[in-house]
Amino acid sequence: MTSALYDLTGRRVFVAGHRGMVGSAIVRRLASEGCEVIVAPRAELDLRDAARVKAFLADNRIDTLFMAAAKVGGILANATYPADFLIENLEIASATIRAAHEANVEKLLFLGSTCIYPKHAPQPIPESALLTGPLEPTNEAYALAKIVGVKLCEAYRTQHGRDFISAMPTNLYGAGDNYDLKSSHVLPALIAKAHEAKVRGDASFVVWGSGTPRREFLHADDCADALVFLMKHWSDSQHVNVGTGEDISIADLAALVKQVVGFEGTIEWDASMPDGTPRKLVDVSKLAGLGWKPTISLEDGIAATYRDFITK
Numbered sequence: 001m002t003s004a005l006y007d008l009t010g011r012r013v014f015v016a017g018h019r020g021m022v023g024s025a026i027v028r029r030l031a032s033e034g035c036e037v038i039v040a041p042r043a044e045l046d047l048r049d050a051a052r053v054k055a056f057l058a059d060n061r062i063d064t065l066f067m068a069a070a071k072v073g074g075i076l077a078n079a080t081y082p083a084d085f086l087i088e089n090l091e092i093a094s095a096t097i098r099a100a101h102e103a104n105v106e107k108l109l110f111l112g113s114t115c116i117y118p119k120h121a122p123q124p125i126p127e128s129a130l131l132t133g134p135l136e137p138t139n140e141a142y143a144l145a146k147i148v149g150v151k152l153c154e155a156y157r158t159q160h161g162r163d164f165i166s167a168m169p170t171n172l173y174g175a176g177d178n179y180d181l182k183s184s185h186v187l188p189a190l191i192a193k194a195h196e197a198k199v200r201g202d203a204s205f206v207v208w209g210s211g212t213p214r215r216e217f218l219h220a221d222d223c224a225d226a227l228v229f230l231m232k233h234w235s236d237s238q239h240v241n242v243g244t245g246e247d248i249s250i251a252d253l254a255a256l257v258k259q260v261v262g263f264e265g266t267i268e269w270d271a272s273m274p275d276g277t278p279r280k281l282v283d284v285s286k287l288a289g290l291g292w293k294p295t296i297s298l299e300d301g302i303a304a305t306y307r308d309f310i311t312k
């Protein structure tokens with residue numbers, strides 16, 4: 001592998017959103033980088049307040065910033081609370097990126113999402129598909145806020161020469177996920193539903209939509225590894241997709257979760273619930289070309305996540 005463009009050794013690194021699934025995985029991953037990791041409890045630092053964030057970054061002499069803070073949720077939460085998802089994520093992105101510039105942060109990585117791509121983007125989705133067509137309506141608000149974050153990184157690079165980069169991870173899952181059925185993403189929801197059905201001795205559990213949509217799933221620990229890799233090896237205005245390069249239908253995913261959990265009943269489909277975008281598989285050739293690939297298989301990742309769920 002080529003030597004790093006940016007060395008994390010000895011850097012003071014702020015992980016924004018350290019309580020979240022990805023932020024906590026980044027903190028764990030940074031332990032072997034020889035850097036000093038700094039986090040801030042939400043009650044002490046409102047990431048929507050640019051002046052306070054600037055003071056925090058300056059006071060703590062932050063060199064490097066991982067922007068993993070966001071208001072996140074599954075298809076139902078996004079479709080039900082678009083105003084909350086848009087305003088909160090816009091404010092977090094604009095305040096934190098602006099503050100990082102004003103506090104002279106050396107390098108920042110903004111975490112986006114593959115929902116920034118058009119609903120009918122070519123599959124697998126190349127980075128160049130951004131802003132080439134209408135978004136998927138169920139997560140348009142979240143996507144718009146994330147697109148602004150990507151564009152802010154680009155704008156600060158163009159106008160001020162800032163080394164601000166962005167990464168677009170595919171659907172993520174792993175330890176510390178949200179298992180609340182009203183706001184969670186599909187994988188933790190299926191784990192919780194299959195487990196509850198097994199414990200109660202139900203004949204079936206309910207899965208939303210038609211089962212035909214296809215999604216790509218990346219374990220949060222693999223994602224954190226890719227983000228640290230990009231921090232060290234990437235410096236460009238172009239954002240980078242982060243994924244496995246493989247997708248699975250929701251029907252096959254439900255069957256896999258059922259098998260890992262050991263539920264012997266059947267699956268019932270609730271067609272009244274939205275399918276969302278038909279397919280979301282990213283083109284990972286740029287990241288692969290740089291020399292990074294995931295190591296956690298979907299089956300092993302689901303098994304580990306299920307162990308995390310039952311020990312909660």
Ligand code: GDP
Binds near residue numbers: 183207277
């Ligand atoms: P999306 O990738 O933004 O659509 O986010 P989700 O992870 O919430 O949903 C992915 C797909 O899984 C959609 O087609 C959902 O309809 C489907 N799905 C099936 N059952 C569930 C469930 O119990 N919860 C969620 N969130 N999605 C489900």
